[in-house]
Amino acid sequence: MTTGDNEEGGLSLRAHMAKIRGRIRREIAKAEEEEHEGGELNLVPYLDILVNTIIFLLATTASALALANINVNSPRYEDPAVGATAAPSPADEPKLNLTVAVSYKGFIIGGSGAILPGPDGQLPTIKCTVPLQNDRCPAFMATRTNAEGQREQVWVDKYNYEALAKKAGDIKSKYRAERQVILSADRLVPYKVVVKAMDTLRGTLTSKCTGTDGCLFDQVILSAGVQ
Amino acid sequence: MASPRLEAKKAQRKLQRRIPEKEDIGYLNITPMMDMMTIILVFFLKSFSVSVENITLGEDLMVPASSSPVKPQEAVQITLTKKAIVVEGDAIAAIKRGSVDASVKRDGASGYLINPLLTVLQKHAVRLKKIENMTRGKMRFKGEMVLVADQGLPYRLISEVLYTAGQAEFGKYRLLVLKSH
Numbered sequence: 232m233t234t235g236d237n238e239e240g241g242l243s244l245r246a247h248m249a250k251i252r253g254r255i256r257r258e259i260a261k262a263e264e265e266e267h268e269g270g271e272l273n274l275v276p277y278l279d280i281l282v283n284t285i286i287f288l289l290a291t292t293a294s295a296l297a298l299a300n301i302n303v304n305s306p307r308y309e310d311p312a313v314g315a316t317a318a319p320s321p322a323d324e325p326k327l328n329l330t331v332a333v334s335y336k337g338f339i340i341g342g343s344g345a346i347l348p349g350p351d352g353q354l355p356t357i358k359c360t361v362p363l364q365n366d367r368c369p370a371f372m373a374t375r376t377n378a379e380g381q382r383e384q385v386w387v388d389k390y391n392y393e394a395l396a397k398k399a400g401d402i403k404s405k406y407r408a409e410r411q412v413i414l415s416a417d418r419l420v421p422y423k424v425v426v427k428a429m430d431t432l433r434g435t436l437t438s439k440c441t442g443t444d445g446c447l448f449d450q451v452i453l454s455a456g457v458q
Numbered sequence: 459m460a461s462p463r464l465e466a467k468k469a470q471r472k473l474q475r476r477i478p479e480k481e482d483i484g485y486l487n488i489t490p491m492m493d494m495m496t497i498i499l500v501f502f503l504k505s506f507s508v509s510v511e512n513i514t515l516g517e518d519l520m521v522p523a524s525s526s527p528v529k530p531q532e533a534v535q536i537t538l539t540k541k542a543i544v545v546e547g548d549a550i551a552a553i554k555r556g557s558v559d560a561s562v563k564r565d566g567a568s569g570y571l572i573n574p575l576l577t578v579l580q581k582h583a584v585r586l587k588k589i590e591n592m593t594r595g596k597m598r599f600k601g602e603m604v605l606v607a608d609q610g611l612p613y614r615l616i617s618e619v620l621y622t623a624g625q626a627e628f629g630k631y632r633l634l635v636l637k638s639h
Contacts (some may be wrong), residue, residue: 244462244465244466247462247466248466248469251466251469251470251473252473255470255473255474255476259476274488274489274492275488277492278488278491278492278495281492281495281496281499282495284499285495285498285499285502288499288502288503288506289502291506297636297637298530298634298635298636298637299524299526299527299528299529299530299634299635299636299637300526300528300529300530300531300604300632300633300634300635301524301526301528301632301633301635302528302630302631302632302633303631303632303633304629304630304631305620305621305623305624305629305630305631333613371610372610386609415613415617416613417613418612418613418614419556419612419613419614420612420613421609421610421611421612421613422522422607422608422609422610422611422612422613422616423522423609423610425613425616426522426523426524426609426633426635427522427524429524429526430524430525430526433525433526435525435526435527453617453620453631454617455570455617455621
């Protein structure tokens with residue numbers, strides 16, 4: 232198209248095009264303006280925040296679900312009210328007063344007026360699974376380097392829980408109605424070992440006990456340490 | 459060659475295509491979705507705030523794992539981290555190398571009773587008993603407390619805290635543990 236062809240009808244094509252362009256531009260602007268004015272608040276960013284918060288809350292509550300309680304009593308309570316449904320032991324059956332002490336060297340098990348000696352006639356009743364270190368059964372948090380060269384914390388615990396569970400089962404088979412155990416520990420025995428000893432005595436660690444059915448000794452009375 | 463007028467019309471049509479057409483649904487209506495989200499958020503916030511144990515586990519507080527099936531319940535919470543004794547969010551006494559300082563204990567180094575802990579727990583006992591009176595026994599004071607303790611703490615410290623709690627009429631202990639299967 233050359234400029235020579237433009238003169239027709241008294242209006243140049245260029246001017247005509249410019250006029251149309253102008254009109255269209257105005258229309259586009261108008262349409263866009265309508266879109267802005269006629270709409271509501273832009274809720275999308277708010278919605279983003281909401282979704283993020285909900286996911287965050289879901290993630291944090293999920294971890295809180297995995298908690299449980301162990302009910303124990305202080306020694307001054309004569310009647311362990313934790314279980315509350317325990318059948319009273321028959322009068323002719325002597326009260327056992329099972330006592331388990333977590334000593335530095337292993338578990339010491341005693342009853343009314345007697346302490347069970349170990350297989351060699353010595354205390355503790357149940358020995359550590361490894362030789363004693365510094366006269367103690369190892370149970371501590373240790374730091375080691377794993378296969379990928381990263382430092383990680385591992386719990387070292389050499390107390391013999393299997394033997395304790397077996398012994399508790401033996402005692403239970405002789406004293407069917409007993410559900411109570413008095414638990415104590417030496418001064419520096421870690422809390423985790425005490426909790427695991429409770430688990431073992433409750434029977435949930437090794438057997439299919441539910442923990443509240445009294446299949447082993449589930450009514451724990453915590454007593455002060457022996458040292 | 460087409461006439462310039464036709465040419466112009468063609469150009470006009472071409473440009474007109476750039477004007478956005480009115481569609482049936484211009485955008486999704488997200489208002490109902492937002493209503494729903496807000497309700498869910500409020501629900502979560504509420505359930506979160508009344509959740510039984512709101513604890514943060516970390517380097518200083520790692521509770522032991524246990525196979526106990528008992529569900530956690532609401533009670534006065536005593537937290538023992540590696541560094542401090544905390545009752546219901548208030549720090550009571552410092553813990554150094556697994557024991558509290560002898561000066562805060564009634565009978566010195568060999569004593570069991572931790573004085574500041576006893577004071578705070580007695581206040582809690584008084585408060586709970588007041589609630590029991592005001593609700594005419596509906597919210598009974600059962601002397602229950604929840605112990606959240608780090609797994610590495612020595613038994614001596616645990617028994618000192620439990621003894622002190624027993625002296626403040628909190629004689630039923632609930633040890634908080636991580637559930638393991």
